[in-house]
Amino acid sequence: MLTGKIVIITGGAGLIGQEFVRTVAENNGIAVIADIDNQAALRARDSLCATPIAGKIDAVSLDITSTASITGMLRTLHERYGRIDALVNNAYPRNKNYGRHFFDVEYTDFCENLNLHLGGYFLVSQQMAAYFKTQGHGNIVNMASVYGLMAPRFEVYEETTMTMPVEYAAIKSSIIHLTKYMAKYLKGTGIRVNAISPGGVRDRQPEAFLGRYAEQCLSKGMLDREDLKGTLIYLLSEMSASVNGQNIIVDDGFSL
Numbered sequence: 001m002l003t004g005k006i007v008i009i010t011g012g013a014g015l016i017g018q019e020f021v022r023t024v025a026e027n028n029g030i031a032v033i034a035d036i037d038n039q040a041a042l043r044a045r046d047s048l049c050a051t052p053i054a055g056k057i058d059a060v061s062l063d064i065t066s067t068a069s070i071t072g073m074l075r076t077l078h079e080r081y082g083r084i085d086a087l088v089n090n091a092y093p094r095n096k097n098y099g100r101h102f103f104d105v106e107y108t109d110f111c112e113n114l115n116l117h118l119g120g121y122f123l124v125s126q127q128m129a130a131y132f133k134t135q136g137h138g139n140i141v142n143m144a145s146v147y148g149l150m151a152p153r154f155e156v157y158e159e160t161t162m163t164m165p166v167e168y169a170a171i172k173s174s175i176i177h178l179t180k181y182m183a184k185y186l187k188g189t190g191i192r193v194n195a196i197s198p199g200g201v202r203d204r205q206p207e208a209f210l211g212r213y214a215e216q217c218l219s220k221g222m223l224d225r226e227d228l229k230g231t232l233i234y235l236l237s238e239m240s241a242s243v244n245g246q247n248i249i250v251d252d253g254f255s256l
Helices: 015-026 038-049 067-081 107-135 166-185 207-215 225-236
Strands: 006-010 030-035 056-061 086-089 138-143 191-198 247-250
Touching: 006 015, 006 067, 006 107, 015 030, 015 038, 015 056, 015 225, 030 038, 030 067, 038 056, 056 067, 067 107, 086 107, 086 225, 107 138, 107 166, 107 191, 138 166, 138 225, 166 191, 166 247, 191 225, 225 247
Parallel strands: 006 030, 006 086, 030 056, 086 138, 138 191, 191 247
Antiparallel strands: none
Protein backbone atom coordinates (compact mmCIF):
# COMPACT_ATOMS: atom_id res chain seq x y z
CA MET A 1 0.00 0.00 0.00
CA LEU A 2 2.86 2.42 0.75
CA THR A 3 5.65 0.93 -1.35
CA GLY A 4 8.58 3.31 -1.66
CA LYS A 5 6.86 6.25 0.05
CA ILE A 6 9.08 8.41 2.26
CA VAL A 7 7.01 9.30 5.34
CA ILE A 8 8.15 11.54 8.21
CA ILE A 9 6.48 10.80 11.57
CA THR A 10 7.09 13.53 14.15
CA GLY A 11 7.19 12.21 17.69
CA GLY A 12 7.95 8.86 16.11
CA ALA A 13 9.62 7.49 19.24
CA GLY A 14 6.41 7.80 21.29
CA LEU A 15 3.53 5.41 21.97
CA ILE A 16 1.43 6.11 18.86
CA GLY A 17 4.42 7.28 16.88
CA GLN A 18 6.16 3.91 17.04
CA GLU A 19 2.99 2.18 15.88
CA PHE A 20 2.77 4.55 12.91
CA VAL A 21 6.44 3.95 12.08
CA ARG A 22 5.90 0.19 12.18
CA THR A 23 2.78 0.53 10.03
CA VAL A 24 4.55 2.48 7.28
CA ALA A 25 7.49 0.06 7.25
CA GLU A 26 5.22 -3.01 7.26
CA ASN A 27 3.56 -1.60 4.15
CA ASN A 28 6.90 -1.36 2.36
CA GLY A 29 7.41 2.35 2.92
CA ILE A 30 10.35 4.23 4.38
CA ALA A 31 9.36 5.51 7.83
CA VAL A 32 11.41 8.36 9.28
CA ILE A 33 11.30 8.74 13.07
CA ALA A 34 11.61 12.51 13.63
CA ASP A 35 11.91 13.17 17.36
CA ILE A 36 13.44 15.81 19.61
CA ASP A 37 14.94 12.99 21.71
CA ASN A 38 17.47 11.62 19.25
CA GLN A 39 18.57 8.78 21.52
CA ALA A 40 14.96 7.64 21.94
CA ALA A 41 14.53 7.82 18.17
CA LEU A 42 17.58 5.62 17.61
CA ARG A 43 16.43 3.13 20.26
CA ALA A 44 12.97 2.97 18.68
CA ARG A 45 14.49 2.46 15.24
CA ASP A 46 16.73 -0.36 16.43
CA SER A 47 13.91 -2.02 18.36
CA LEU A 48 11.46 -1.86 15.47
CA CYS A 49 14.06 -3.06 12.97
CA ALA A 50 14.66 -6.14 15.13
CA THR A 51 11.39 -7.59 13.77
CA PRO A 52 10.86 -8.54 10.11
CA ILE A 53 9.49 -5.60 8.09
CA ALA A 54 9.11 -5.06 4.37
CA GLY A 55 10.29 -1.45 4.27
CA LYS A 56 12.89 0.62 6.06
CA ILE A 57 13.09 2.73 9.22
CA ASP A 58 15.27 5.82 9.49
CA ALA A 59 15.75 8.30 12.36
CA VAL A 60 16.51 12.02 12.48
CA SER A 61 16.56 14.66 15.20
CA LEU A 62 13.76 17.24 15.03
CA ASP A 63 12.56 20.13 17.17
CA ILE A 64 9.17 21.04 15.70
CA THR A 65 9.38 24.57 17.17
CA SER A 66 12.67 25.40 15.39
CA THR A 67 12.75 26.49 11.75
CA ALA A 68 16.47 25.69 11.59
CA SER A 69 15.85 22.16 12.89
CA ILE A 70 13.06 21.56 10.37
CA THR A 71 14.99 22.87 7.37
CA GLY A 72 18.03 20.89 8.48
CA MET A 73 15.93 17.72 8.58
CA LEU A 74 14.50 18.45 5.13
CA ARG A 75 17.96 19.00 3.71
CA THR A 76 19.25 15.76 5.22
CA LEU A 77 16.33 13.67 3.98
CA HIS A 78 16.33 15.23 0.52
CA GLU A 79 20.02 14.46 0.14
CA ARG A 80 19.37 10.92 1.35
CA TYR A 81 16.25 10.06 -0.66
CA GLY A 82 15.72 12.77 -3.27
CA ARG A 83 12.12 13.35 -2.24
CA ILE A 84 9.66 13.22 0.68
CA ASP A 85 6.12 11.98 0.15
CA ALA A 86 4.30 12.61 3.41
CA LEU A 87 4.38 14.16 6.87
CA VAL A 88 2.49 12.82 9.89
CA ASN A 89 2.23 15.52 12.56
CA ASN A 90 2.14 13.30 15.62
CA ALA A 91 4.46 14.95 18.18
CA TYR A 92 2.94 15.75 21.58
CA PRO A 93 5.19 18.41 23.17
CA ARG A 94 4.18 19.92 26.53
CA ASN A 95 5.81 21.60 29.48
CA LYS A 96 6.21 20.25 33.00
CA ASN A 97 2.99 21.90 34.24
CA TYR A 98 0.77 20.49 31.51
CA GLY A 99 -2.33 18.59 32.62
CA ARG A 100 -3.45 20.73 35.56
CA HIS A 101 -7.09 21.32 36.35
CA PHE A 102 -8.71 24.40 34.82
CA PHE A 103 -8.39 26.80 37.79
CA ASP A 104 -4.79 25.74 38.41
CA VAL A 105 -3.53 26.53 34.89
CA GLU A 106 -1.22 29.54 34.74
CA TYR A 107 -1.56 31.86 31.74
CA THR A 108 2.11 31.44 30.84
CA ASP A 109 1.77 27.64 30.85
CA PHE A 110 -1.37 27.83 28.71
CA CYS A 111 0.42 29.97 26.13
CA GLU A 112 3.59 27.87 26.19
CA ASN A 113 1.74 24.62 25.63
CA LEU A 114 -0.24 26.08 22.71
CA ASN A 115 2.99 27.38 21.24
CA LEU A 116 4.77 24.04 21.59
CA HIS A 117 2.00 21.83 20.22
CA LEU A 118 -0.19 23.90 17.89
CA GLY A 119 2.64 26.24 16.97
CA GLY A 120 4.90 23.28 16.26
CA TYR A 121 2.34 21.65 13.98
CA PHE A 122 1.93 24.95 12.12
CA LEU A 123 5.67 25.46 11.69
CA VAL A 124 6.44 21.93 10.47
CA SER A 125 3.44 22.04 8.12
CA GLN A 126 4.46 25.44 6.77
CA GLN A 127 8.02 24.33 6.01
CA MET A 128 6.94 20.95 4.65
CA ALA A 129 4.27 22.55 2.45
CA ALA A 130 6.90 24.84 0.93
CA TYR A 131 9.02 21.79 0.16
CA PHE A 132 6.04 19.85 -1.21
CA LYS A 133 4.97 22.80 -3.37
CA THR A 134 8.39 22.92 -5.03
CA GLN A 135 8.34 19.14 -5.41
CA GLY A 136 4.85 19.20 -6.93
CA HIS A 137 3.16 16.78 -4.54
CA GLY A 138 2.88 15.98 -0.85
CA ASN A 139 0.62 14.67 1.88
CA ILE A 140 0.13 15.96 5.43
CA VAL A 141 -1.73 14.02 8.12
CA ASN A 142 -2.39 15.84 11.41
CA MET A 143 -3.15 14.06 14.66
CA ALA A 144 -6.14 15.77 16.26
CA SER A 145 -8.63 14.29 18.77
CA VAL A 146 -12.31 13.74 19.45
CA TYR A 147 -11.84 16.38 22.15
CA GLY A 148 -11.10 18.81 19.34
CA LEU A 149 -14.70 18.49 18.14
CA MET A 150 -16.77 17.82 21.26
CA ALA A 151 -17.02 19.06 24.84
CA PRO A 152 -15.14 16.96 27.40
CA ARG A 153 -16.96 14.26 29.32
CA PHE A 154 -15.51 15.17 32.68
CA GLU A 155 -17.51 12.45 34.43
CA VAL A 156 -15.17 9.76 33.09
CA TYR A 157 -12.34 11.26 35.17
CA GLU A 158 -14.17 11.01 38.50
CA GLU A 159 -12.27 9.17 41.28
CA THR A 160 -8.98 9.70 39.45
CA THR A 161 -6.32 12.41 39.48
CA MET A 162 -6.80 12.84 35.73
CA THR A 163 -8.58 15.60 33.82
CA MET A 164 -9.01 16.74 30.24
CA PRO A 165 -6.57 19.66 30.02
CA VAL A 166 -7.97 22.93 28.69
CA GLU A 167 -4.83 23.36 26.58
CA TYR A 168 -5.51 20.04 24.86
CA ALA A 169 -9.04 21.06 23.87
CA ALA A 170 -7.84 24.38 22.49
CA ILE A 171 -4.95 22.78 20.62
CA LYS A 172 -6.80 19.88 19.04
CA SER A 173 -9.80 21.94 17.93
CA SER A 174 -7.38 24.37 16.31
CA ILE A 175 -5.53 21.54 14.57
CA ILE A 176 -8.78 20.39 12.95
CA HIS A 177 -9.45 23.87 11.59
CA LEU A 178 -5.79 24.35 10.62
CA THR A 179 -6.14 21.16 8.57
CA LYS A 180 -9.08 22.61 6.65
CA TYR A 181 -7.35 25.97 6.26
CA MET A 182 -4.22 24.43 4.77
CA ALA A 183 -6.14 22.10 2.46
CA LYS A 184 -8.02 25.08 1.01
CA TYR A 185 -5.01 27.38 0.91
CA LEU A 186 -2.90 24.79 -0.91
CA LYS A 187 -5.52 24.18 -3.60
CA GLY A 188 -3.92 23.28 -6.91
CA THR A 189 -0.47 22.51 -5.49
CA GLY A 190 -0.76 18.72 -5.39
CA ILE A 191 -0.69 18.76 -1.57
CA ARG A 192 -3.35 17.02 0.50
CA VAL A 193 -3.98 17.78 4.18
CA ASN A 194 -6.18 15.62 6.40
CA ALA A 195 -6.57 14.84 10.10
CA ILE A 196 -7.23 11.82 12.30
CA SER A 197 -9.23 12.34 15.50
CA PRO A 198 -8.82 9.32 17.76
CA GLY A 199 -10.65 8.66 20.96
CA GLY A 200 -8.62 7.75 24.02
CA VAL A 201 -5.73 5.33 23.55
CA ARG A 202 -4.97 2.79 26.27
CA ASP A 203 -1.78 3.64 28.16
CA ARG A 204 -1.87 2.30 31.73
CA GLN A 205 -4.84 4.45 32.78
CA PRO A 206 -6.59 3.56 36.07
CA GLU A 207 -9.38 0.99 35.92
CA ALA A 208 -11.97 3.45 37.24
CA PHE A 209 -11.32 5.67 34.25
CA LEU A 210 -11.26 2.81 31.73
CA GLY A 211 -14.61 1.52 32.97
CA ARG A 212 -16.35 4.88 32.82
CA TYR A 213 -14.85 5.61 29.43
CA ALA A 214 -16.05 2.27 28.04
CA GLU A 215 -19.61 3.07 29.14
CA GLN A 216 -19.60 5.95 26.62
CA CYS A 217 -18.48 3.75 23.70
CA LEU A 218 -20.28 1.23 21.51
CA SER A 219 -18.22 -1.95 21.89
CA LYS A 220 -14.52 -1.80 22.75
CA GLY A 221 -13.98 1.32 24.82
CA MET A 222 -10.46 2.73 24.93
CA LEU A 223 -8.55 2.15 21.73
CA ASP A 224 -5.33 0.24 21.35
CA ARG A 225 -2.77 2.09 19.27
CA GLU A 226 -3.09 -0.59 16.58
CA ASP A 227 -6.67 0.57 15.98
CA LEU A 228 -5.38 3.66 14.18
CA LYS A 229 -3.30 1.78 11.61
CA GLY A 230 -5.98 1.33 8.96
CA THR A 231 -6.91 5.00 8.86
CA LEU A 232 -3.27 6.05 8.60
CA ILE A 233 -2.60 3.64 5.71
CA TYR A 234 -5.71 4.88 3.94
CA LEU A 235 -4.73 8.55 4.21
CA LEU A 236 -1.12 7.93 3.17
CA SER A 237 -2.02 5.70 0.23
CA GLU A 238 -3.43 6.46 -3.20
CA MET A 239 -6.77 5.03 -2.07
CA SER A 240 -7.50 8.44 -0.54
CA ALA A 241 -6.24 10.48 -3.50
CA SER A 242 -9.47 12.51 -3.61
CA VAL A 243 -9.76 12.96 0.17
CA ASN A 244 -8.64 16.43 1.21
CA GLY A 245 -9.38 18.70 4.15
CA GLN A 246 -11.14 15.96 6.09
CA ASN A 247 -11.10 14.88 9.73
CA ILE A 248 -11.57 11.13 10.22
CA ILE A 249 -12.88 10.07 13.64
CA VAL A 250 -11.73 6.76 15.14
CA ASP A 251 -13.29 6.45 18.59
CA ASP A 252 -15.64 3.43 18.91
CA GLY A 253 -18.55 5.86 18.98
CA PHE A 254 -17.36 7.84 22.03
CA SER A 255 -18.25 11.15 20.36
CA LEU A 256 -21.82 10.14 19.47
